[in-house]
Amino acid sequence: MVTFHILSIFPEMFVGVFQESILKRAQEKGLIKINLVNIRNYATDKHRTTDDYPYGGGPGMIMKVEPIFRAFYDITAKAKTKPHRIFMSPQGKTFNQKKAIELAEKKEIIILCGRYEGIDERIREELIDEEISIGDYVLTGGELPAMVVVDAVSRMIPGVLGDESSKEDDSFYCGLLGYPQYTRPREFQGKKVPDVLLTGNHALIERWRRKEALRRTLLRRPDLLVEADLTEEDYKLLEEIYNEEGI
Numbered sequence: 001m002v003t004f005h006i007l008s009i010f011p012e013m014f015v016g017v018f019q020e021s022i023l024k025r026a027q028e029k030g031l032i033k034i035n036l037v038n039i040r041n042y043a044t045d046k047h048r049t050t051d052d053y054p055y056g057g058g059p060g061m062i063m064k065v066e067p068i069f070r071a072f073y074d075i076t077a078k079a080k081t082k083p084h085r086i087f088m089s090p091q092g093k094t095f096n097q098k099k100a101i102e103l104a105e106k107k108e109i110i111i112l113c114g115r116y117e118g119i120d121e122r123i124r125e126e127l128i129d130e131e132i133s134i135g136d137y138v139l140t141g142g143e144l145p146a147m148v149v150v151d152a153v154s155r156m157i158p159g160v161l162g163d164e165s166s167k168e169d170d171s172f173y174c175g176l177l178g179y180p181q182y183t184r185p186r187e188f189q190g191k192k193v194p195d196v197l198l199t200g201n202h203a204l205i206e207r208w209r210r211k212e213a214l215r216r217t218l219l220r221r222p223d224l225l226v227e228a229d230l231t232e233e234d235y236k237l238l239e240e241i242y243n244e245e246g247i
C-alpha cells in the first residue's frame, strides 16, 4: 500500500486521471491511496497568495515558501511514516522503470508539483528528498509529471495490474524494449501473424519473443543493451540478429 500526497495549486487536474480504470480500481482495492492537497489552502493572506516576484528580477513568478512549508508540516504530522518527498522539475534526475520499482517500496510519498518559473530554493534545501524529471522538456507545471509517476509506480504494486504476469514482460521491465504483439484476425490486408505464435510451443514462442525484443532494442535503443544483463543465449540470438539485419 502506497499513499501518494500530491501538492498542487490545481488539484482538480488529477480527478479525471485517478478516477479512471486501473488507478480507480487500485484505490478501491486499498492498494494505493491518493490524497490531493491544494497548496492554496495553506496560504494565510486574504488573497491566498502562493507565488511572488523573484528577487533579483527576471520573468515569471516563484512559488512562496510559507504555504508549501505549512502543507509539508501538516501532511508529515498526519502521516503514519515519514514520507519520501519528491519535487517534479526539469532539473531532476530522469525518471525510469528502475525508479518506479524503487518508489513502489515506499509507504508514503509526497509529490510537490511546481508551477510558474519554479520554487523558492529554501523549499529544495529543507523539504525535498529527491528531484525527478520525466524528460528533458519544460511543462507549465509538475502536475502531468506527477500523474506519470503515480501511474508508473502504482503499476509496480502487487495486485494493481490484474494479470500479474503482464508486469514481468513489461517493456523496460527486463531492461529491453517490448516484443511485437498480435491479436485476431490472423491475417489482415495480407499481413499474417508470425506462425510461431500459433504453434502453442511456449519454449519456441518465448525464444522468438526474446529475440524480437533484442532486435527491437538493438535497432531503436542500443544504449539499453549496454545496461541489460544478457545471458549466453541472448548473445547467440544477437549473433543471429546481426546476420539477419546485415549489421
Ligand SMILES: COc1ccccc1CNc1ccc(C(N)=O)cn1
Pocket (backbone or CB within 6 Å): 088, 089, 090, 114, 115, 116, 117, 118, 119, 132, 133, 134, 135, 136, 137, 138, 139, 140, 141, 142, 145
Ligand atoms: C518552468 O516549470 C518549472 C520550473 C521548475 C520546476 C518546476 C516547473 C514546472 N514544470 C515542469 C515540471 C517538471 C517537468 C519535467 N520535465 O519533469 C517539466 N516541467
